[in-house]
Amino acid sequence: MTAQFTFSVDAADGPARRGVISTSKGDIATPAFMPVGTAGTVKAMLPEHVRATGADIVLGNTYHLMLRPGAERVAALGGLHRFMNWPHPILTDSGGFQVMSLSKLRKLTEDGVSFQSHIDGSRHMLTPERSIEIQCLLGADIQMQLDECPAIPIAEDDARESMLLSVRWAERSKRAFEEKSAPGQALFGIVQGANYETLRRESLDRLMEIGFPGYSIGGLAVGEGRGEMFRVLEFTCPHMPADRPRYLMGVGKPADIVGAVARGVDMFDCVAPTRSGRHGQAWTKSGPVNIKNAKYADDPEPLDPASPCPASRDYSKAYLHHLFRAGEYLGPMLLTWHNLQYYQDLMEGLRAAIAAGRLGEHIAAFKAATGETLV
Amino acid sequence: MTAQFTFSVDAADGPARRGVISTSKGDIATPAFMPVGTAGTVKAMLPEHVRATGADIVLGNTYHLMLRPGAERVAALGGLHRFMNWPHPILTDSGGFQVMSLSKLRKLTEDGVSFQSHIDGSRHMLTPERSIEIQCLLGADIQMQLDECPAIPIAEDDARESMLLSVRWAERSKRAFEEKSAPGQALFGIVQGANYETLRRESLDRLMEIGFPGYSIGGLAVGEGRGEMFRVLEFTCPHMPADRPRYLMGVGKPADIVGAVARGVDMFDCVAPTRSGRHGQAWTKSGPVNIKNAKYADDPEPLDPASPCPASRDYSKAYLHHLFRAGEYLGPMLLTWHNLQYYQDLMEGLRAAIAAGRLGEHIAAFKAATGETLV
Numbered sequence A, B: 001m002t003a004q005f006t007f008s009v010d011a012a013d014g015p016a017r018r019g020v021i022s023t024s025k026g027d028i029a030t031p032a033f034m035p036v037g038t039a040g041t042v043k044a045m046l047p048e049h050v051r052a053t054g055a056d057i058v059l060g061n062t063y064h065l066m067l068r069p070g071a072e073r074v075a076a077l078g079g080l081h082r083f084m085n086w087p088h089p090i091l092t093d094s095g096g097f098q099v100m101s102l103s104k105l106r107k108l109t110e111d112g113v114s115f116q117s118h119i120d121g122s123r124h125m126l127t128p129e130r131s132i133e134i135q136c137l138l139g140a141d142i143q144m145q146l147d148e149c150p151a152i153p154i155a156e157d158d159a160r161e162s163m164l165l166s167v168r169w170a171e172r173s174k175r176a177f178e179e180k181s182a183p184g185q186a187l188f189g190i191v192q193g194a195n196y197e198t199l200r201r202e203s204l205d206r207l208m209e210i211g212f213p214g215y216s217i218g219g220l221a222v223g224e225g226r227g228e229m230f231r232v233l234e235f236t237c238p239h240m241p242a243d244r245p246r247y248l249m250g251v252g253k254p255a256d257i258v259g260a261v262a263r264g265v266d267m268f269d270c271v272a273p274t275r276s277g278r279h280g281q282a283w284t285k286s287g288p289v290n291i292k293n294a295k296y297a298d299d300p301e302p303l304d305p306a307s308p309c310p311a312s313r314d315y316s317k318a319y320l321h322h323l324f325r326a327g328e329y330l331g332p333m334l335l336t337w338h339n340l341q342y343y344q345d346l347m348e349g350l351r352a353a354i355a356a357g358r359l360g361e362h363i364a365a366f367k368a369a370t371g372e373t374l375v
Helices: A047-052 A062-067 A071-076 A096-102 A128-138 A156-180 A197-210 A226-239 A254-262 A272-278 A317-325 A330-355 A359-370 B047-052 B062-067 B071-076 B096-102 B128-138 B156-180 B197-210 B226-239 B254-262 B272-278 B317-325 B330-356 B359-370
Strands: A006-013 A016-023 A026-030 A032-035 A058-060 A090-092 A104-108 A113-116 A123-126 A142-144 A186-191 A215-217 A246-248 A267-270 A281-284 A287-290 B006-013 B016-023 B026-030 B032-035 B058-060 B090-092 B104-108 B113-116 B123-126 B142-144 B186-191 B215-217 B246-248 B267-270 B281-284 B287-290
Touching: A006 A330, A016 A330, A026 A032, A026 A330, A032 A058, A032 A330, A058 A062, A062 A071, A062 A096, A062 A123, A062 A128, A071 A128, A090 A128, A096 A113, A123 A128, A128 A142, A128 A156, A156 A186, A156 A197, A186 A197, A197 A215, A197 A226, A215 A226, A226 A254, A254 A267, A254 A330, A254 A359, A272 A281, A272 A330, A281 A330, A317 A330, A330 A359, B006 B330, B016 B330, B026 B032, B026 B330, B032 B058, B032 B330, B058 B062, B062 B071, B062 B096, B062 B123, B062 B128, B071 B128, B090 B128, B096 B113, B123 B128, B128 B142, B128 B156, B156 B186, B156 B197, B186 B197, B197 B215, B197 B226, B215 B226, B226 B254, B254 B267, B254 B330, B254 B359, B272 B281, B272 B330, B281 B330, B317 B330, B330 B359
Parallel strands: A032 A267, A058 A090, A090 A142, A142 A186, A186 A215, A215 A246, A246 A267, B032 B267, B058 B090, B090 B142, B142 B186, B186 B215, B215 B246, B246 B267
Antiparallel strands: A006 A016, A016 A026, A104 A113, A113 A123, A281 A287, B006 B016, B016 B026, B104 B113, B113 B123, B281 B287
8 A cells, every 4th residue: 555556567378467556545456347336335235245246446427426415415424435434445437428318408518517416416527627526526546537438430620629629628627636646546548449440549649648546548448349349459558658547437347347357458447347236237257147047046055166256155046036026125135246256256367367368268268158259 | 053953041030031942953942033944045145144243033924835836846946045045944834824914815714824826826825734844844943823913903803803813823833843853943822812811822822732832922013012012011921931931023123122021021022123224224233224314425424334244344334325316226235134123132232231141221222313202
């Protein structure tokens, strides 16, 4: 633990790297998966169980927290770490992505984006400066610049215009961060440019000129498909600075993560394990399980008898099936927990394989066990 | 732990007693509060946390479990203890009360009660024999006879007719239990008779003639009010055998329990702590808290900073308020946990006060702290 934000790589296997991010709130082993704690809670999970799965860091959503309970309120209560009883590192997004996907009557200008809350219709304005102010009020250890995240496909001219706006917002975000942030906190720039190689390169070059301690890859997992996403990573990652963490935002399913790690990504977040868990979908070493399926009604086996995770080990599939059929809280609680354990085990397996120089075999085994072909 | 069901009283203070029920699954310190695990789960709770609050036993509902997932299925999966990952004692009701309150098109005859499932409309018949068969399939350590539970007020003639039916069902239940049960399990008879002293006495006398290792008091907390309930306990408990546990079914709020313990009751169950917890209502040492109330939005204090229970100690009221406002799973999870801890602390306090011969002072302090007048 340190008051400085640092990143060190201690092993590599091809483009894949294993390392450690240090923050004032603790270390983060990379490649890292960050469970999503949208509104100040990883849904249906106790924070001590999130930690017990092996998670070093969770994500909070600026959009949700600014609207409810409000950033100033969280700050007055001692910051997001204390508020949600999570003393370990927290990353926040800028709020921009969710303004565009969740709010009403939004209007984008050079200054920022104005919008109406989806909760109560109240009017708000999110600028690069206000986003950083909110993230600092929350006390996030890793913060994101405000950016625009266009859908794919998009015409190249439009993609470039949007990317350049994000770069201008990156500069403004950095200035605001230098004013408001605390020691040990870090601001990441976000590489945009849709699926255009020249635009991704230009975005990255301009961000590196501004200078950030870490770089996010935004604008992916927006419908372009796994193959296209991997193609973008293949022409982007090799040009990213080797000594800074690379964060692929909003990704993904296990095969997405495995493939992106192999292409040099260090950090991930996704609602998949938590959202799927609430809806009865579990990942297991032998592939997906839809626990609501009638075939599990009499299945006495747990999801993973060898797991140290109580949710994976101590309850039969028949019981989990019953809980979902009966609409009981405990079903989403246990399946979320199981899925988060699965994801952290996935990351631990990748880190160990990179350190051992056997990532290729590890990925081959993953493909064989899960039936995934594109990894 | 023993293969015999036993009950011993080790201290008394007036009519109140402290004791221990032993079952093959473990001991139960009395006076005991049993959290309700309706459908094979204490709602929104992990079983290890139910246990950590101090609960020695939980209740399962025969009506719910027979309909979903089905008693034969639970038996095939190793019984209810294994199914719900609760290796400690379990008490089941007979199903009769919930047939009358939840099912459709029910018809009561001498044989039993036929009804339609509230879940899928399927037709079922619950007789004294089938109720016991189900409770034995579930593997309940303490089982209840099928009874009829009329509302109060009820005319004395009708109440007597109903009580006599329950007595005949008690006999049939006992015969079925002797055939189907396992060593260490116990069947309780249920005293009925509405709020008529002569009927309660007659019911008790007839049940004692049949002979049971424990006696329940049914047909209370059905709208008669706390004062009337206490009056029934006052003319019923003194005639109940001193060497058998007394179980007041479906009761109650903290003041109900304190008052009933003072009148000689040993066992309680109620959905109050779990249901209220899911709806944002907490009990605390200084009275009730409606956590959704706006006044808690900025309250940095936890519900009980001195509690060993994480739910009571590690989260501010402001955070709990936020969770309920945002509709997050964690709100009901934490408030249920807190309430169950409050109830178990209440029981522990009563047991200690009885042992120390200072129940009167203890109740006076309870009244002063909570503002309750009728205890």
